[in-house]
Amino acid sequence: MQARQTFTLRQAIVFGLVFVLLYAALVWRAERGVRAMAPETALQRLAAFDGGQVDWLVLGASHALPFAFGDLPGRVAEDAGLSMLVLAEVGTGPVYADLILQRALETLDVRRVLYVADSFALTSRDWNEARLSDRKLLARTPLDPVTARLLTRRTLAGDMPLTALADYLTGFSKLNPVERFPQVGWQGAADFDQTQRPSRHAVAARIGFLYPETPPDPDTIRRYLDAMSQLIHRARASGADVHVLKPPLPPAFADALPAEAEIHALLAGVLNQKGIALIDASGDVPEPGHYFDTDHLNRAGLDAFYDARLRDLLLASDRPGS
Template sequence: MHSLSRPPPTLPWTRIAAFLGLFAAIYVAAAAIAEVRVGRAGQGAMQDLLAAKGSQVDWIVLGASHALPLAYGGVPERLEAETGQRMMVLAEVGAGPLYADFVLRQARVDIEPKHILYVADSFAFRSPRWNEERIADRKLLRKTPWRASTLGILAGLAGSEGIAPGALLDYALGFSKLNPPDRFPQDDWRGAENFDRSFRPSRHATGARIGYLYPEGAAKADPGRYLDALEAMFARARAEGLSVTVVKLPVPDAFREALPGETEFDAALAARLAPLGIPLHDLSAALADPRLYFDTDHLNRDGIDLLYERHLGPILAAGG
């Protein structure tokens, strides 16, 4: 009598396919909800560009947090009322020149700017933390609206500037919008909330701020790579018909004197801008009174008013 042999078990491919299809559908639905509620609901340079898509803008402001009080203090509204020129402040906290280039590339897709006002900060040229790592920062990817144009820009930067491939995948899949990243020290900077305050000078606060801005230590940090990036960005902008103006905004004397290697950075920056014919307005010592700042180094409302009246307004009215 011969025993009957059972056929080998087969994988339930239809069930696996159904499960994967259900998972993908749920993920896409969740990502779409997160995109609406997170990626497009808040404020940020990329969110503002999406909202302004198709607009003509005279000035776009690029840089790090020192530029943000221009928006808090109503400089765009005041400039338009007095001169008819429109301004968008597209700065971002901790944004170095590589992140500014990321924003500028997207701006060239969305709007029609005429002039760039770049707010230069030496710390932003001293560390990958404010450049490659800032573009890949999950906290910023979380509030970057999903668009094919942005995905293409990120892919290009990943190839040319060494942006982590994981950032491209994160953005493409909306991972950070679905999974809030952990916060890190001083990432909860609330400039808009503190804008009307006056700061009492503190050596400890100034030292802590300098330590945060220069995580690798400024003495060993060569700004050359990021000056190259800035120069390339400006050359491309000029070739596309945009004018460029660079400013260094005021900071208190105690903060400015504590900045490491500032004289050398100023000389290196001026040397890069001169061959391009780009004006540099160094206003860093223009407003010394600490009562004009809401923290160690950011202008408050009174400071912005004086900055505009005495310095920035004439520069903008003259087209740079």
């Protein structure tokens, strides 16, 4: 009887070891795939970037992604010999951007941070803490000790559930995609050369998506303004200058934003206390034909924005005395 129990225990141990080895092999293969694929997320782009000095680190949500789609880094390098890395992430606010900044500062010497600020990103947990545990993002987040340490800190701080940390560490979402048959959604780079005809229904649907809580809660806004303040403090503590920019928006979309004047005033006030002037470029590109959907610049729009403001902003900061 004892021999049979011992044999059974040995079988269990062997089975467990085989399972662990097979699972580790699957995770390793999935991890290689995440690193080999064309970068889709901010942390993938960071992992693919050769370390060193970065003159401009761009953070924010999807309104900053046309900078990458239109190769603004290449343009800035050609015009002024400056390096730029766009680490914006779709549908994220200052809490997630602060994580990206933390991770970037571990491997990069960042001279300046350009934060592209969206009002919607200050109005809901959906765009902040919830994005830390978003399985679609975790499935595209490269596994490394530094990111693991930072996510562990976020978990201990209560910003991220333990289940999400376990997901990241075990590669669960990489092996078990949220959408096995993903639906066609926001195309981003694929639509960058397109032009969309204005539609009131499309604008209303987009606003409803971005602002799940209407009217926006003032306490929520203040909480995420505090998160932005933390991001600014972190960047400055590393020696980086910080610039905050409100992105261009078509008038029909900008006029429909809820509580925009109030949020703008609160944001400008917080930045003013830190000696930062809010760069309001929301009206810089009014032509509807300069957007590939309700609110994202297309290639022609980015060109117009670069000529109207971005070139001077990005290049002036590197001139003597600036």
